[in-house]
Amino acid sequence: MPAPDDTPSLPRALSPATLAVVTGRPPREPDAPLNTPVTLASTYVAGGDVGYGRYGNPSWASFEDALAALEGGDQALAFASGMAAISAVLALVPDGGVVVAPEHAYSGSLALLAELEAAGRLQVRRVPVAATDAVLAALDGAAMLWLESPTNPALEVADVPACLAGARRAGALSVVDNTFATPLVQQPLVAGADVVVHSATKYLSGHSDLLLGAVVTGAGGEGLAARLLSHRSLHGATPSAFDTFLALRGLRTLDVRLTRAQTSARVLAERLDGHPAVTRVRYPGLPGDPGHQRARETMRGFGAIVSVELGGDAEATELFVSSTRLWVAATSLGGVESTLERRRRWPAESPDIPESLVRLSVGIEDVEDLWWDLEDALRVLL
Numbered sequence: 001m002p003a004p005d006d007t008p009s010l011p012r013a014l015s016p017a018t019l020a021v022v023t024g025r026p027p028r029e030p031d032a033p034l035n036t037p038v039t040l041a042s043t044y045v046a047g048g049d050v051g052y053g054r055y056g057n058p059s060w061a062s063f064e065d066a067l068a069a070l071e072g073g074d075q076a077l078a079f080a081s082g083m084a085a086i087s088a089v090l091a092l093v094p095d096g097g098v099v100v101a102p103e104h105a106y107s108g109s110l111a112l113l114a115e116l117e118a119a120g121r122l123q124v125r126r127v128p129v130a131a132t133d134a135v136l137a138a139l140d141g142a143a144m145l146w147l148e149s150p151t152n153p154a155l156e157v158a159d160v161p162a163c164l165a166g167a168r169r170a171g172a173l174s175v176v177d178n179t180f181a182t183p184l185v186q187q188p189l190v191a192g193a194d195v196v197v198h199s200a201t202k203y204l205s206g207h208s209d210l211l212l213g214a215v216v217t218g219a220g221g222e223g224l225a226a227r228l229l230s231h232r233s234l235h236g237a238t239p240s241a242f243d244t245f246l247a248l249r250g251l252r253t254l255d256v257r258l259t260r261a262q263t264s265a266r267v268l269a270e271r272l273d274g275h276p277a278v279t280r281v282r283y284p285g286l287p288g289d290p291g292h293q294r295a296r297e298t299m300r301g302f303g304a305i306v307s308v309e310l311g312g313d314a315e316a317t318e319l320f321v322s323s324t325r326l327w328v329a330a331t332s333l334g335g336v337e338s339t340l341e342r343r344r345r346w347p348a349e350s351p352d353i354p355e356s357l358v359r360l361s362v363g364i365e366d367v368e369d370l371w372w373d374l375e376d377a378l379r380v381l382l
């Protein structure tokens with residue numbers, strides 16, 4: 001569908017911070033609003049491009065244009081949630097096809113893969129994504145490489161460009177869940193991926209007030225984009241116009257939010273690293289982290305998620321989580337509010353993840369306030 005956006009073509013490659021602000025706007029005409037209005041419509045006058053509310057919406061299109069530009073992609077499609085987007089992408093796997101997937105990743109993606117495998121729809125080869133040789137070896141005969149990096153919640157870092165090149169050689173479709181990194185930190189399509197998926201529920205929208213997913217395809221990906229669009233239309237996994245409006249509003253400040261959160265995440269990771277109640281800090285920004293060197297080489301930042309393992313059992317860890325006053329005990333991540341969670345409270349989380357692992361999603365509050373709160377709550381473990 002044609003986008004309402006008419007960002008002037010400029011003789012200059014704009015930085016992501018600028019793209020997040022200038023893309024997905026209505027044409028610049030006298031009295032035009034700066035923002036694409038929320039179009040609340042199921043029904044459109046016949047003869048145009050939208051046709052019907054399940055096929056398209058101008059509010060979706062503005063968000064999609066902005067995200068496609070940020071990812072260095074060609075076309076983005078918004079979905080009702082991250083899982084709806086992931087489900088649409090997995091539908092691209094032919095019956096019985098092999099999907100190479102991380103052994104640790106977002107638990108919903110892994111649960112959906114396991115469900116499809118149990119139903120005989122596809123086969124899954126689980127690999128440790130940080131071990132590039134293992135990923136490459138598993139690609140033989142695969143239909144799809146599913147990557148998530150850094151992984152949720154173990155924060156392992158894959159060599160994304162090398163894995164994508166391997167998928168291309170093997171003839172496998174490559175997909176990267178870029179929710180954790182965001183396009184400001186890595187652009188998988190530019191590195192050779194066929195498809196990027198997002199839970200826009202997280203950083204892209206950034207305010208913990210909506211559920212939204214997206215897929216983005218790159219140059220030459222028109223066929224894939226058409227199949228994904230058809231899936232969205234026929235399965236009805238469509239977002240609300242208001243949610244895409246809010247998500248685009250959130251996207252405008254992605255750069256300032258993420259820059260602030262990443263700076264604070266690094267400070268907090270360093271302080272937690274020396275704390276007597278903490279046995280291990282997982283954060284690619286720490287020089288001692290196994291993923292540090294690779295993140296420096298393949299990413300433009302380290303993200304704002306920090307996972308810590310504490311010197312206590314599940315119960316003591318829950319006590320810590322419920323003792324903070326600013327940090328909110330909650331699942332989900334990527335909002336302006338700092339949240340934390342003991343991931344193993346979910347039965348679906350991998351048993352490889354330690355019982356005492358707490359995932360911290362660093363928000364944009366003052367870092368000294370955040371540290372004060374964490375340090376105080378950690379006393380329950382000493």
Ligand SMILES: *Cc1c(COP(=O)(O)O)cnc(C)c1O
Pocket residue numbers: 081082083084106108109148152177179180198199200201202211212213332
């Ligand atoms: C949250 C999340 C999802 C799922 O997205 P929803 O919007 O909750 O459906 C997928 N991948 C990652 C990495 C996530 O963090």
